[in-house]
Amino acid sequence: MTDPIPTSVDQKPVATQRPPSGMSLHFNGVRHMIPVDARTTVLDALREHLQLTGTKKGCDHGQCGACTVHINGRRVLACLSLAVAHTDDDIRTIEGVTPSDGALHPVQEAFLACDALQCGFCTPGQIMSAIALLDEIKTEQGPAARLSSDEIRERMSGNICRCGAYPNIVAAVTRAMAGQDGAR
Amino acid sequence: MSERVFGAGLKPREDPALLRGERQYTADIALPGTVHMEFLRSEHGHATIRGIDVTEAQAMPGVLRIVTGADLEGHLMPLPCIWVPGGVESHFPPHPYGLPGAGTALATGRVRFIGEPVAAVVAETRAQAADAARAIRVDYEVLPAVITPEQALADGAPQLHDAVPGNLNARWTCGDADGTEAALAEAEVVVKLDLHNRRTINSPLEPRAAVGDYDPLTGEYTLYATTQSPHNHRFLLSALVLGIPFNKLRVVAPEIGGSFGTKGYLYPDMPLVLFLAKELGRPVKWQDSREGLMCSTVQGRDHRQYASIAGTRDGKITALKCTSYANLGAYPSTIGPGVATALMGRSITGTYDIEHAFCEVFATFTNTVPLGAQRGSGRAEATFLIERLVDRFAATIGMDPAEVRRRNMVRPEQQPFDNRMGWLYDSGDYGAALERALEMAGYADREAAKRAARARGKLLGVGISTFVAVCGVGPSPRIAKEGMLGGSWESANIRVHPTGEVTLTIGVTGTGQSHETTFAQIVAQEFGVAVDSVQVLHSDTTKAPYGQGTYGSRSYSVGGPAVQIAARQVTDKMRLAAAHMFGVDDSAVVFRDGSVLVEGDPEKTKTFQDMAMALWYGWDLPPGMEPAIDVTTTFDPADFNYPYGAHIAVVEVDEVTGDVELVRYIAVNDVGPVGNPLVVDGQIEGSIVHGVGQALMEVAQYDQTGALLTANLDRYAIPRAADVPFFELDRMETPTPHNPLGAKGAGEAATVPTAAAVTNAVCDALAEFGVQHIDMPLTAETVWRAMNAATTSRSEAQ
Numbered sequence: 001m002t003d004p005i006p007t008s009v010d011q012k013p014v015a016t017q018r019p020p021s022g023m024s025l026h027f028n029g030v031r032h033m034i035p036v037d038a039r040t041t042v043l044d045a046l047r048e049h050l051q052l053t054g055t056k057k058g059c060d061h062g063q064c065g066a067c068t069v070h071i072n073g074r075r076v077l078a079c080l081s082l083a084v085a086h087t088d089d090d091i092r093t094i095e096g097v098t099p100s101d102g103a104l105h106p107v108q109e110a111f112l113a114c115d116a117l118q119c120g121f122c123t124p125g126q127i128m129s130a131i132a133l134l135d136e137i138k139t140e141q142g143p144a145a146r147l148s149s150d151e152i153r154e155r156m157s158g159n160i161c162r163c164g165a166y167p168n169i170v171a172a173v174t175r176a177m178a179g180q181d182g183a184r
Numbered sequence: 185m186s187e188r189v190f191g192a193g194l195k196p197r198e199d200p201a202l203l204r205g206e207r208q209y210t211a212d213i214a215l216p217g218t219v220h221m222e223f224l225r226s227e228h229g230h231a232t233i234r235g236i237d238v239t240e241a242q243a244m245p246g247v248l249r250i251v252t253g254a255d256l257e258g259h260l261m262p263l264p265c266i267w268v269p270g271g272v273e274s275h276f277p278p279h280p281y282g283l284p285g286a287g288t289a290l291a292t293g294r295v296r297f298i299g300e301p302v303a304a305v306v307a308e309t310r311a312q313a314a315d316a317a318r319a320i321r322v323d324y325e326v327l328p329a330v331i332t333p334e335q336a337l338a339d340g341a342p343q344l345h346d347a348v349p350g351n352l353n354a355r356w357t358c359g360d361a362d363g364t365e366a367a368l369a370e371a372e373v374v375v376k377l378d379l380h381n382r383r384t385i386n387s388p389l390e391p392r393a394a395v396g397d398y399d400p401l402t403g404e405y406t407l408y409a410t411t412q413s414p415h416n417h418r419f420l421l422s423a424l425v426l427g428i429p430f431n432k433l434r435v436v437a438p439e440i441g442g443s444f445g446t447k448g449y450l451y452p453d454m455p456l457v458l459f460l461a462k463e464l465g466r467p468v469k470w471q472d473s474r475e476g477l478m479c480s481t482v483q484g485r486d487h488r489q490y491a492s493i494a495g496t497r498d499g500k501i502t503a504l505k506c507t508s509y510a511n512l513g514a515y516p517s518t519i520g521p522g523v524a525t526a527l528m529g530r531s532i533t534g535t536y537d538i539e540h541a542f543c544e545v546f547a548t549f550t551n552t553v554p555l556g557a558q559r560g561s562g563r564a565e566a567t568f569l570i571e572r573l574v575d576r577f578a579a580t581i582g583m584d585p586a587e588v589r590r591r592n593m594v595r596p597e598q599q600p601f602d603n604r605m606g607w608l609y610d611s612g613d614y615g616a617a618l619e620r621a622l623e624m625a626g627y628a629d630r631e632a633a634k635r636a637a638r639a640r641g642k643l644l645g646v647g648i649s650t651f652v653a654v655c656g657v658g659p660s661p662r663i664a665k666e667g668m669l670g671g672s673w674e675s676a677n678i679r680v681h682p683t684g685e686v687t688l689t690i691g692v693t694g695t696g697q698s699h700e701t702t703f704a705q706i707v708a709q710e711f712g713v714a715v716d717s718v719q720v721l722h723s724d725t726t727k728a729p730y731g732q733g734t735y736g737s738r739s740y741s742v743g744g745p746a747v748q749i750a751a752r753q754v755t756d757k758m759r760l761a762a763a764h765m766f767g768v769d770d771s772a773v774v775f776r777d778g779s780v781l782v783e784g785d786p787e788k789t790k791t792f793q794d795m796a797m798a799l800w801y802g803w804d805l806p807p808g809m810e811p812a813i814d815v816t817t818t819f820d821p822a823d824f825n826y827p828y829g830a831h832i833a834v835v836e837v838d839e840v841t842g843d844v845e846l847v848r849y850i851a852v853n854d855v856g857p858v859g860n861p862l863v864v865d866g867q868i869e870g871s872i873v874h875g876v877g878q879a880l881m882e883v884a885q886y887d888q889t890g891a892l893l894t895a896n897l898d899r900y901a902i903p904r905a906a907d908v909p910f911f912e913l914d915r916m917e918t919p920t921p922h923n924p925l926g927a928k929g930a931g932e933a934a935t936v937p938t939a940a941a942v943t944n945a946v947c948d949a950l951a952e953f954g955v956q957h958i959d960m961p962l963t964a965e966t967v968w969r970a971m972n973a974a975t976t977s978r979s980e981a982q
Contacts (some may be wrong), residue, residue, distance in 0.1 A: 039311075048310070054205020056441070058389045063897035066389055076486035084231065084533035109226030111196060115862050118870060119696025121390045121441025127203065148912070157904040162389045162442050163696055164873025165866060166905045171693035175308040 023087050027052065028096030036083055040071045043067045043078035046093060054074035054094035058160070064157030068125040068132075069093050075132035077158075079164070096123035097131060107131050110176035111169070126159045130173050146177060190709035191954045193862035196698035197716075207439040208411050210393035215467040218395070219248055221457060222313035222470070224303040224320045226295035227480065229329035229551035229890020230342060233293055233322060237304060248464055250320070252303045253292035260459055261790050262288045263450045264424045267522030269547055270667030274354035276516060277345050281424065283669070286554075287515035289425075289452035293838040295324070296344055296514035297551050298890045299479030301452045306460050308607035313615040329890045333488065333509035333548035334783060344514060344549045351549045353512055359542035359605050367503035367540040371494030375576045380959045381565045383486040383511065383884040384877075385894070386558050387902055388695075390441020391472040392481060396457030400465065405458045412447045412695050412732025416670065417454065418725045420518075425455045433458075437723040443695035444874065444932075445557030447703075448735045449518040453573040470947065478895040483884055485560025485564045486511040487545075493573040499583050500589045503540040506532050506569060510547045513554035519668070520555045521547050526666045527562025527654070530606040534570035535614040535650045536592040541605055551890040559874045560935035569938035571649040572957065575947065579956075583650055585944070586622055586729040590615060593650065600921075607654050607665055609826045610928075612854050612918040618650055621830040621852045624912055633834075642836040644847075645949025649937035652785045652828035655929025656922070657736035669804065673820035675729040676750040678707065680758075680813035682800035684793030686711065687716045687748075691731020692743035693723040694755040697867060697931060699739060702859045703747050706925075712775040713792050729816050737827070737929025740859060745923040746819035753815045758795050764797065764806040765790070825920040827933040829853035831872075833941040838948045842968030844880060844946055847909060854916035856928035858951060861915075861976035868934040869911055874940020879946075881961045901961075950974070 022035035025045060034049045043060070046052040046069075058066035060079045067078040070092040097105050104112065107130050117123045133155050139146040147155070152173045153166070161169060201207045223801060238250045260310050265284040268274050279285035291302045304322050307313035330336040332345070335350035344351055377683065396407040405428070411417050415436040415974035422433040440447060457468040472481070487508045494503040510524035516690065529543035558564075574592075578585040594601045596613040603609060626633070630646045637644035657663060658672035675691040700720040708715040722728050731743065755775055762780045763770035766788040774783060780795045790798070796912055802811030834848035851872060858864040881901035885893040894900040919926025939960060946962050953974040958966060 047212075051214060053208070056205075056209070056390070057471075058391070059897050061474060061896055061898075063474070064389060098204045104200060104203060108200075111203055113329065115195070115199075115866055117202055118698070118866055119390070119440065119442040120198070121208060121209065121388075121696075122520060124205040125336075130304050130713050137499060150906075152907040157906045160389060160902060160904060162387060162444070162902065163866075164870030164903065164908075166873060166903070166908050167869055167910045168866070170910075 022083055025083055025087060025091065026089065027091050027095060035160065038084050040083045040085060041079055042069065042083050042091060045083040052095055053095055056121055056124060057174040058122065058140045065129060066122050066125040068128040068159065070128060070132055073128050073135065094128060097128070105131070106179060107134070110172040110179065114172035114175055115169045116165050116168040116172035118165055122159060122161045126161065126169060129156060129159045130176060131172065134177060149174065188709065189705045189715050190859055191857070192705065192860065194701055194860060196701045196863065197696055198700055208442055209390055209439045210395060211471045213395050213408050213438065215395065218467040218469045219305055219306050219308055220310040220313045221306045221460060221468050222310065222317045223301040224305065224317040226291060226298055226300040226302050228295055228324055228326050229298050230442055231295050231324040233291060233302070234294060234325055235323040236251055238303065238320040241305065241316040242772045244310035244312065244316045244319060247305060247316045249460060250303060253290040253462060254289055256288065256290055260289050260455050261425050261427060262286065264420060264454060265516040265518060265521065266669040267519035268664055268667040269354035269356040269521050269525040272354050272356050274521065275348040275352065278347055283424065284516065286518060289456055296853060297553055298892060299553060299713045300514065304456050304460070306464060310352065310471070319740040329551035329886060329888065331550055331886050331890060333511050333546060333633065337546065337547045340538055344551065348549060352551060353516065353521055353547040355544060355546055356529060357414060357544045358529050360540055361542045364503050364505050364542035368492055368494045368505060369427060371502055372496050373577070373581055374492055375573065375580050376492050377573055377957060378490050379569065379572065379574055379957060381485050381487045381489065381568055382960060384484040384558055384882050385478055385884050385900055386444040386446045387900065388442035388444055388446060388482055390472045391474060391477045392447065392451065393471045394453045394457045395467060396461035398458065398462040400550040404432050404434065405462070407458055408434065408436045408438055409445050409454055410440055411437050411737060412440065412443050412693055414725050414728050415474065415691065416733050417450060420450055421455055422801070423636055426458060435725045437693045440695040440720055443784065445484065445735065447695060449482055450735055461715065463636055467498040474897065475895050476632040478900065479892050481551055482517045482556025483513070483553050484556065484561060485565055489569050489761060491569055491573055495576050495577055497581050499581060499588045501536060501538050501577065501592045504533060504538050504570070506543045508543065508545045510545050511552060511555060512547050512551050513552045514549060515554050517554040517556040519557070522667050523557050523561045524555060528565045530568035531563045531603055531654060532570055533603045534567055535594055535652045536570070537594050537598065543605065548610060552886055555575060555891065559871060559932045560653065564936045564939065567649065567651045567936045568940045571937065571944060575944050576956065584626060586618065589618055589648065589650060593618065608823060609652055610823065610920045610922060612828050614650060614652065614828055616895045616918060617828060617852045617854060618622065618830040620914055621832050621850050624914060625832040625834065637836055640937045641839055643839050643949040645835050645837065645945040645947070647833045647941045647944025647948055648830065649941035649944060650830045651937035652826050653929065653933045653936045655737035655827055655933060656741035656821060656825040657738045657741050657862060659823060660820050662823065670732065671921050672732055673818045674746045675816060675818040676743070676746040677729045677816040678750045678754050680754060682797050684717070684791070684796045685897045686713065687721060688718055688741055688747060689721040689728050690747060691729045692734055692739045693731070694739065695734055700903050702863055703744065706747045707745060707751050708749065709753055711792060713778050717904050722824045737931040739931070741825050741923060741927040741929050742819060743823055744859065744925050744927055746817055748924055749819055750817040753817060754813055757809070757813065758799065760806055761799055761809060762790060762795055765804060777924060783904045787843045822922040825856070825922050825928040826856040827928040827930065828889065829852065829933070829937065831937045831941040833866055833945040835942065835949055837946060837967060841964050843964040844962050845968055846876060846942060848912065849909060850912045851934060852914045852916065853934055855930040855933060856919050856926045857917045858930065864930045865913060867931050868913060869934055871934035872911055872938050873903050873908055875935045876908055876942060877963055879939040879942035879960050880907070882965060883961050
C-alpha cells in the first residue's frame with residue numbers, strides 16, 4: 001500500500017468548485033494561473049492552490065509572522081496580502097530561497113548551527129524574516145553593517161516562536177550577519 | 185571505547201527539512217478529493233438551544249452536509265474524561281458506558297461556553313463551509329453565566345450540568361488537615377497570601393487540525409491529527425466515541441507545531457471528520473483558526489488560592505495550608521480534573537521539608553473554555569504559591585529569602601523524601617542547585633546592583649524560585665490511584681536489518697522535541713554503530729508499537745528506557761549468537777565501533793552487519809535461538825521522577841511607567857543525565873520563555889457573559905524576541921533510581937519556577953513601596969497601579 005500522505009509539492013491542486021476566473025501570479029520565478037477569487041490571500045493561494053505548504057498559517061491576522069514571504073524582496077505577511085494586489089509582483093517563499101540541490105541557504109545554515117528551532121512551525125517565517133532583515137541592514141547601512149543583539153531582537157519581534165528559541169534565533173541572525181560580508 | 189554518541193549534543197536530524205519548510209504538518213495534508221469542515225460555534229456563554237435552522241445554509245454553493253448535535257445521537261457517543269480527581273467523590277456529565285463524560289461533539293440542547301461547536305458544515309471549499317456556517321440560524325434562550333468558581337459555587341448559581349450538583353466536580357484533599365490546623369494555631373508567625381494564578385492560553389503556533397478518511401472496502405478509518413497521543417486517542421475514539429473495533433481505526437500524528445499540553449486531548453473535530461468522511465465518502469479536513477484555538481483548545485492554570493504559611497522567627501517553616509478554587513471550564517477536558525487537583529495539590533510543599541501541610545481543591549465547572557494542561561501544569565501553580573509564600577514569610581521575619589530557603593530545603597541525605605502530600609522525591613541536592621544559582625547571579629552583590637540601577641531611574645529586583653516537579657508520568661498502578669483511566673508505560677521496537685542498518689520504532693510521539701535524534705543516540709550507543717544508521721519511526725498507529733503519548737515530560741524518561749531495554753535485548757541476543765560462532769563464553773563478547781568482537785583475539789571479530797546477516801540467515805545459531813532481530817519491549821517506571829532546580833530572575837522596573845524588563849535570568853536545573861544536551865537546553869530555554877510569558881504578559885480574560893476578550897495574538901500577548909535576554913544556564917545531573925537511564929523530565933520542568941522567580945523579583949524591586957504581592961501578569965499598568973496604590977495608602981496613613 002502506498003503511503004496516503006501525498007508529498008506537498010508534487011500534488012496537483014485539489015478539485016474544487018472554481019469561480020469562473022483566475023489570476024496570474026509570479027511565485028519563486030514561475031508564473032502560475034490560479035483559479036482564485038478576489039478575497040484569496042497570497043497565503044491561501046500558496047497553500048491551498050499551489051500546495052506550497054512551507055509557508056505556515058499561524059493566525060491569519062498578521063500577528064504571528066509564520067506566513068512571512070518576500071514580495072519584491074521585502075518581507076511581507078502573506079496572510080494580509082490579497083493575491084489580486086500582487087499579480088505583477090515577484091513573490092518568493094521558503095521553497096524559493098532554499099537551494100534545490102539539498103543544501104541550505106546561509107541563513108538556514110546559521111539557524112541549524114545555533115539550534116534556533118524546535119517544532120519548526122514558525123521556522124520558515126523566521127528564515128524569510130531574517131533573510132530580509134539582513135538585506136535591509138545592508139541597504140540601510142552598507143555591507144559591513146552590524147546590529148546589536150537588542151536591535152536584532154527588535155527587528156525579529158514580528159515572528160513568534162512559541163517554543164521559545166529566541167536566544168538561539170538572535171544568535172543565529174548574528175552569525176548569519178557576520179558571515180555574509182565575505183568573511184567566509 | 186568508541187566515541188560516546190549518548191550524551192553528545194548532536195544537531196537534530198529533523199532540522200534541515202524543518203528549515204526548508206518540507207516536513208508535513210496536519211494542515212499541509214491534501215488527500216485527493218478532500219472536502220472541508222467548519223464549525224458554527226456558540227456565541228453565548230450559557231444558553232438553551234431552542235432550535236437550529238439550517239435551511240438557508242444547506243442551499244448555499246458547495247455545501248455537502250450540515251450536522252447538529254441531534255444528528256449525532258446514535259452515531260457518536262460523548263467524549264470521555266479519563267483523569268478524575270483521585271480518591272474522592274466526583275460528578276461528571278454522562279457517558280453511556282458509565283464513565284465520566286466530557287460533553288458531546290456538538291452541543292445538544294444547551295451551550296455552555298462561547299466557542300462550543302454547535303454545528304459542523306462540510307463543503308467543497310473551506311470558504312464555502314465558513315460562509316454556510318454563518319448562515320445557520322440558532323434560536324437561543326440566553327441563560328445567566330458563571331465565570332469564576334466563586335460564582336459557580338454560590339447559592340442559587342446557574343447550574344451547568346444536571347449530573348453535577350452545585351457545579352462542583354469534586355472537593356479533593358491531601359495532607360494532614362488536623363495537624364496543619366494545630367500547627368498554624370501554635371505558630372510564632374503565620375503569613376497569609378491570597379492569590380489568583382490566572383487563566384492562560386497555551387497558544388502553540390500551529391492551530392489544531394484533523395483530516396478524516398474512510399475506506400468503504402475495508403471499513404477502516406484513518407485520522408491524521410495534531411495529537412500528542414495517537415495510540416491513546418485511537419483507543420478512546422474507537423472504543424468510547426465511535427463504537428467501532430480498535431483495529432478499524434488508524435491514527436497518524438504528522439509533524440506537530442508545538443503543543444505544550446494542548447494536543448493530548450480529545451476534541452470534537454476528531455470523531456466528526458471520521459464520521460463525516462464515512463457519510464460523504466470523501467476525506468474531510470478541518471483546520472482551526474487562531475480565534476477558534478483561543479476559544480476551544482484547552483486553557484491552563486486558573487487557580488484562586490487562599491494560603492497560609494507558618495513558622496518560627498528563626499526561619500523554620502512548620503506548616504502550610506492551601507484552599508484552592510480550580511476553574512475547570514464548562515466541561516471536563518480529557519485529563520483536566522486530574523491536572524487541577526493532584527498535580528497542583530500534592531506539589532505545594534515544593535523543595536521544602538514542611539512537617540504539616542494540607543491542600544484542598546474545589547474543582548468547579550464554569551461557562552469558560554475547558555481547562556487542561558499548560559507546560560508545567562499544576563506544579564507551576566503549586567510552585568508559584570510556595571515560592572511566593574516563602575518570600576512573604578522571609579520578609580515578615582526579616583530574613584534573607586535565600587537563607588529561609590537554605591533552612592528549610594530537603595537535604596540530599598533525606599532522599600528519597602516523602603513530602604507528606606503523596607510524592608516521594610527521588611534524588612538530588614536541592615541546596616547545591618540554590619547555591620550555584622546564587623553564585624552565578626552574584627546574589628551577594630545585589631545591593632550594589634540596586635543602587636546602580638536606581639541611579640538610572642530603575643528599580644532593580646532579584647527573585648529566587650526553587651522547584652521540584654513531578655514528571656515522567658508512570659507507573660500505571662500509581663496513576664490509577666490518582667484517578668487516571670489508563671496505563672502509563674511506553675514501548676519500543678527495534679529491527680536490525682540483514683544489512684546491519686537499524687530501524688527503531690517508538691511508541692511515543694513528539695511535538696517538536698527532536699525525538700528522532702535523541703532516541704537514535706540511545707540505540708547507536710548500545711550497538712556501537714553510527715547514529716546515522718539508526719532510522720527512527722513513530723506516530724502512525726499501524727506501524728508503531730503502542731505508546732501513551734508525550735505529556736508530563738515523559739517521552740525521554742519513560743520512552744527512553746524502553747528504547748534502551750530493547751537495545752540491550754538485541755545486544756544480548758547478538759552476543760549469544762556471536763559467542764556461539766566464536767566458541768567463547770558470551771561474557772567475552774563486546775560491541776565497539778561497528779564490530780562485535782572478543783577482546784584481545786583479533787581472529788574473533790565480526791562486523792555488526794555480519795552478525796545481522798548471520799541472524800537473518802539463521803544458519804548457525806545457538807540451539808533454540810530464533811532467527812532475525814525484531815524486538816519489542818515496554819517500560820513502566822518504578823515511580824515518577826523529580827527534576828528540580830533553582831532559578832533567579834533579575835528585573836528592572838521603570839520607576840515612572842512601571843514597565844518591567846527582565847534583564848538577567850539564571851537557571852540551574854537537574855534533569856538527570858541527558859541524552860542530548862543541545863536538545864535539553866533548548867527545552868529548558870523554551871520552558872523559561874513560557875514562564876516569563878505568564879509572569880509578564882499572558883492572561884485569558886472573560887467578561888461576565890463568558891466572552892473571551894483575548895481571542896487573538898494582539899489581545900493575548902505572548903513573548904517575542906525582544907522580551908527575553910540571553911539566559912545563564914547550568915545543569916546538574918543526578919540520576920533518578922526509577923529508570924535505567926536515570927533520566928528525569930526535561931520538557932517543562934524549567935517552566936515550573938519561572939513565573940515565581942520573575943514575580944519575586946518584581947516584588948523585591950517594589951519592596952520599598954510596601955508592595956507585598958501582585959497577581960500576574962505584571963504588565964506596566966498593573967505594576968504602576970501597585971506602586972501608586974502602595975504609595976497613596978502610605979501617604980494617607982501618614
